[in-house]
Amino acid sequence: KTELLLLGGAQGIGKTIATLISWNTHPESLEDKNTEVSSDFIGYIRDRVETALGGTAVYFTGDLGAVEIVGDTCVGGADPHEADGSNPFDRRDDLGFGRTQQLGDLVGDAVIAALGDGVPLDVAQLDVASTSYYIPGSNATLSFANTIGLLDLDADAFDVAHCPAGTSLCAPAEQHSVTFSDPSGRSLVQLVTAPGELFPELFYGVAQHHRTDCPAADTGAPYEPSIRAAMTAPYRLLIGLSPDEFGYIVPGYDFYPPPSLGDEASDACVGQAFDPEFPVRKVPTHYHESLSVGRAIAATTTCHALQLLGDEAEVAANDACRAVGLP
Numbered sequence: 001k002t003e004l005l006l007l008g009g010a011q012g013i014g015k016t017i018a019t020l021i022s023w024n025t026h027p028e029s030l031e032d033k034n035t036e037v038s039s040d041f042i043g044y045i046r047d048r049v050e051t052a053l054g055g056t057a058v059y060f061t062g063d064l065g066a067v068e069i070v071g072d073t074c075v076g077g078a079d080p081h082e083a084d085g086s087n088p089f090d091r092r093d094d095l096g097f098g099r100t101q102q103l104g105d106l107v108g109d110a111v112i113a114a115l116g117d118g119v120p121l122d123v124a125q126l127d128v129a130s131t132s133y134y135i136p137g138s139n140a141t142l143s144f145a146n147t148i149g150l151l152d153l154d155a156d157a158f159d160v161a162h163c164p165a166g167t168s169l170c171a172p173a174e175q176h177s178v179t180f181s182d183p184s185g186r187s188l189v190q191l192v193t194a195p196g197e198l199f200p201e202l203f204y205g206v207a208q209h210h211r212t213d214c215p216a217a218d219t220g221a222p223y224e225p226s227i228r229a230a231m232t233a234p235y236r237l238l239i240g241l242s243p244d245e246f247g248y249i250v251p252g253y254d255f256y257p258p259p260s261l262g263d264e265a266s267d268a269c270v271g272q273a274f275d276p277e278f279p280v281r282k283v284p285t286h287y288h289e290s291l292s293v294g295r296a297i298a299a300t301t302t303c304h305a306l307q308l309l310g311d312e313a314e315v316a317a318n319d320a321c322r323a324v325g326l327p
Contacts (some may be wrong), residue, residue: 016053017056020237022237024200025069027039027069041104045057064198065200066200091141093264122188131308135172135294136167146158176308177309179191179233189233190236192239193242196234196240196246197249202251205319210253216268217267222319222323236259241273249297257295299320307327
């Protein structure tokens with residue numbers, strides 16, 4: 001899904017100032033064999049959009065946790081794309097810049113086409129709200145890396161005294177919301193930040209969008225509330241990895257902590273196919289938790305986002321929010 005926002009101004013009627021683009025997937029189509037520094041498909045998307053529309057194209061990621069580009073973990077089992085059931089991107093022998101540009105051009109063209117049908121908005125006001133807090137962490141690998149100086153964290157900012165007793169890593173975080181309103185004060189566009197790689201169900205609602213392939217894998221943790229449902233504007237965007245990157249933000253019901261420094265956890269359905277129509281896609285080990293501050297980050301960031309959006313009632317009623325001390 002591609003989210004778009006085109007900005008113009010009184011001094012540039014008919015001209016594009018900027019295009020904000022969010023295509024929520026990992027920009028890693030070049031994969032781990034690549035030794036070049038690049039912006040992956042993002043650079044090609046921006047070039048395509050700027051050439052067609054002018055102005056500056058700004059790309060950001062949204063809810064991209066566990067969302068992979070075609071050609072990564074799903075190689076050999078991607079959804080059909082052509083009429084014969086094949087997918088031209090589903091090949092291991094063609095993971096270079098040509099394929100990456102093709103992906104970027106396709107997404108760029110989708111942006112241009114979507115904005116061609118866009119509706120102008122009469123924006124009269126912009127409001128920004130911010131909050132800061134601490135995230136109690138439990139990742140033993142990150143804690144060990146900090147102990148030996150590999151992370152080189154600021155001792156005061158990351159002092160564990162800011163978090164509950166027993167916390168192995170305490171991360172200072174902040175979040176922001178931006179609201180564009182019309183002359184009457186009605187919200188038109190809302191953007192909310194998340195300090196990491198947010199799993200999509202945390203944005204759209206865990207209760208409605210949790211895993212259904214394996215009920216036995218549910219940890220029993222309460223579901224975090226939906227960020228998107230708390231938004232009131234017709235256009236709602238999440239800016240991920242902003243302004244911090246504290247790893248993956250995994251919902252509690254699917255969070256399995258690493259059993260040791262070098263291992264990834266398994267759930268009850270590891271190796272099982274998600275969908276019988278695509279048997280090559282199997283439930284993997286829980287890699288994402290090994291690169292997450294800890295289980296508390298999901299409820300902490302999600303519930304703070306709701307507070308920024310003014311939905312205090314949902315925060316007060318949600319068990320996951322209460323479990324991390326909110327409200």
